[in-house]
Amino acid sequence: QVQLQESGPGLVKPSETLSLTCTVSGGSISSYYWSWIRQPPGKGLEWIGYIYYSGSANYNPSLKSRVTISVDTSKKQISLKLSSVTAADTAMYYCARDIGGGYYFDDWGQGTLVTVSS
């Protein structure tokens, strides 16, 4: 079981870019997919996208125009950038180990809350 730790600013202004990092420890980043998933306060889960350790990515069509996910295997980190944020992007953001590229998620980070507000 790997440990995942999300980090980044907890407050982002509207129209700016949300940037988060997920650090993997206790296991390899290679040979796995890694996903970002978010959960608005009091609501359900929404998949944002995944990246393979090699760098190939796939995004939720509803967010695709604003999302970039990247990976740094040397640092064992996965990054998320979401541009042009609005209040609707306020959520708990989780990174998760993704078995099979959008198949299922077997390990999750504790999440980080991002609020979009001026």
Add this chain to the structure above:
Amino acid sequence: QSVLTQPPSVSGAPGQRVTISCTGGSSKIGAGHDVHWYQQFPGTAPKLLIYANSNRPSGVPDRFSGSKSGTSASLAITGLQAEDEAHYYCQSYDSSLSVVFGGGTKLTVL
């Protein structure tokens, strides 16, 4: 509105059996995509409960079981315990190349 449909809430008394349904269309569960289930307690991250329709990860009690048929899937919990009170989410895949979740079901143990 979530892509997979779950009842907002279910309840049961200790020791009873409850089921939570998850319904998706022909491009999702009906297209043969597997269904997975997660358990989430307040203030914590979701935890994988069932994968590939009916498989339990190591450490998940056998009181939890999953099944899938046609365009629907179900999570069953037998011998209900107070510690099972949580939110439960189903998850699958859409043929438009996207992961999809259900809206979640709050289980209350009476």
